[in-house]
Amino acid sequence: MSPRWRSNGNTESVDNYLKAIFYLGGLEECRVSIKALAERLCVAPASVTNMLQKLAASPAPLVEYERHRGVQLSAAGKRRALEVVRHHRLIETFLYRVLDYPIEEVHEEAERLEHFISERFEERIAAKLGHPTIDPHGHSIPTMEGKMATRESILLADVVEDGTFVIESVSDRDAQNLRLLEACGIVPGARMQVSKSASLEGYSVRIGRSSKVFALSCEVALDIRIVRPTK
Amino acid sequence: MSPRWRSNGNTESVDNYLKAIFYLGGLEECRVSIKALAERLCVAPASVTNMLQKLAASPAPLVEYERHRGVQLSAAGKRRALEVVRHHRLIETFLYRVLDYPIEEVHEEAERLEHFISERFEERIAAKLGHPTIDPHGHSIPTMEGKMATRESILLADVVEDGTFVIESVSDRDAQNLRLLEACGIVPGARMQVSKSASLEGYSVRIGRSSKVFALSCEVALDIRIVRPTK
DNA sequence: GCCTAAAATTAGGTATAGCTAAATTGAGTA
DNA sequence: TACTCAATTTAGCTATACCTAATTTTAGGC
Structure with a gap:
């Protein structure tokens, strides 16, 4: 009982x-x-x-x-971990795209709900979203079978030569920071011109065609993954 | 820590x-x-x-x-109870209308999630649904301020005279039963002709214009609320 | 008013998942 | 090899929320 x-x-x-x-x-x-x-x-x-x-x-x-x-x-542990990560990222995508959450609020809500949704809930929101593979922060969503796509991105913090990159993902863990990044246009998919500035102990970046320059600290650069533009 | x-x-x-x-x-x-x-x-x-x-x-x-x-x-306890009931019924409505859940599955999922959603989640699904006042089982959804509409319905089990009624609500607690009721067309809003049959220890009902007659036990009748048709 | 039975309470115990403080281990250095 | 210290483990404790068994209380029948 x-x-x-x-x-x-x-x-x-x-x-x-x-x-x-x-x-x-x-x-x-x-x-x-x-x-x-x-x-x-x-x-x-x-x-x-x-x-x-x-x-x-x-x-x-x-x-x-x-x-x-x-x-x-263990193999079973990894399976479960990937399932929880799938839940988390599907929920984030759902909150962002269906319930119009501000980007910086999706992580906290998903962090709670990921443990309590059923298989049915998972399946339904996945269907509603058209079985997405990327969440709003740019992270891969593991499949129902527990496979997660790996992409060849690097950390912004590892950039040694100036150049143009496409933002793959940003961290979801610090809401405050995420809000700032979004306000600057630093979002997954954006094109970014990066120059390393020794004097600044960080990076100067320009987004898209904008002439505005933003300074990013090395710490923040540890949470941003980028790829070379495909063209 | x-x-x-x-x-x-x-x-x-x-x-x-x-x-x-x-x-x-x-x-x-x-x-x-x-x-x-x-x-x-x-x-x-x-x-x-x-x-x-x-x-x-x-x-x-x-x-x-x-x-x-x-x-x-206490007053505070009632406030909290109504908030949880609001969560529960909003979630049920959301699962049914937005995520296309089968009616008999909404209760169990809502029972778990109602404890973990944030104020923001509550507000967003309410907005998405157009601030509904009735859930898919026909129950009133309390307002954000903790008011719940009361309606003048009676239990089917309290019917003493045969007649025609409109179904106000059904119970959500027994999924099996709920599925059967729905299959018979016994859903909130449906018009129902009721005759008490002593021999059957329960009720014979016909739904809408259908000629099919269903037998309902007294136990089931305890979970169905009805109102007199408005005209 | 007393007796009984049902309802409620108390006492004492379990498991989970944390904690602190003390003891142990092991990896790198003298 | 032995020493030191950070990392880890052990031991023993806390709170929550449940349990069973034993006790107390109350309410109704006589």
Whole structure:
């Protein structure tokens, strides 16, 4: 006799651990340290150790964990992480395109809702949106089967030679910053002229044909991915 | 340093208690027994006592609770309950009208999501739907200010004389049943000829101009509200 | 007024997911 | 090799929200 509303088992925390391991592990899926996870999740390192031990001890473990050598997702864990990322990015796209959210508000709402929507909800919003592959921040949306397209972009922060680029994606984690970027026209798909300015400790950029120049700090440049123009 | 995803305080259980007290108290807002609450929430009576004591002891209590004499919502509790009901019914309407959900699936999804949507989400779906006042099951949607329209309907189960009625609302709690009702055309707004049949221990009904007769049990009739046709 | 049964409460226990503080481990340096 | 220190783990604690079993209270019948 357990309350109706807990019947699905609450996977919120677990999902957040999996997502964090997924992001921190990068595409190379290297082992992630307890410290890095603790920082990303805003919990104490001891809490992370605890949770990972529990996850690793389950009959169908979502993580591969070895004492003192960090943690990695198992195949099942990666599948679940990609599902949550798909939920997150579909919801962001939906909020932006169907419910006309301001761009800087979609992340927070998606961060909450991603854990609670059903398969049906996922399928319906995907259909409504025409099965999108890119979210409003320019990030790839994993498919229902758990495949995520990889694109050959680089970090703006890694640019060494001045040139023209197309913005692939921006970070969704800092709403304040996102609002500023959007106001400057720094949005996925925009064409951007970049010049590295040593004096400024950052980058000067011009968007499209505008003559306005914006200064971007190195920190912000770490959150922007760009590609060479196709033509 | 508490994890981001718990920052709002988890009000899921509390919301469910408030909603249950709201429904069981009825429009007269009478005191609700611990036993009734426990049954509705599928938890042990001891758990209800516990929760109510905690809720009543808070500096701004959501309930008025006295040992051995049941519980009632405070003004603040009623406000919150109506907000959750508004969320629930707006979400149901949204799922049905915008995302083309089958009618019998909207309740379960709304039951989960109602606790986690933001004010912005509420406002946006309401706008998208043209600020609806009735949900797909025929229930009134409370306003943003916490007012809920009351209509002069009666339970089908209270019908003593045969006659023609318009269906106001059906229950959303039993998906199976809801699917059957819909298949019979027993949906809000439909015109229904009712005859009480003693032999059947229930009602025989015909919908619109159809000649098909359906038998409804007394139990089902407890979940259908009807009104006299306006003309 | 007393007795009984149902309802409510109390007492004590579980699991989850956090926490701090103390102990341990291991990786790089002297 | 041994030392040091940061990272990790362990131990033991907290709060929430549930549970069962035992106790208390209340309300209705006699």
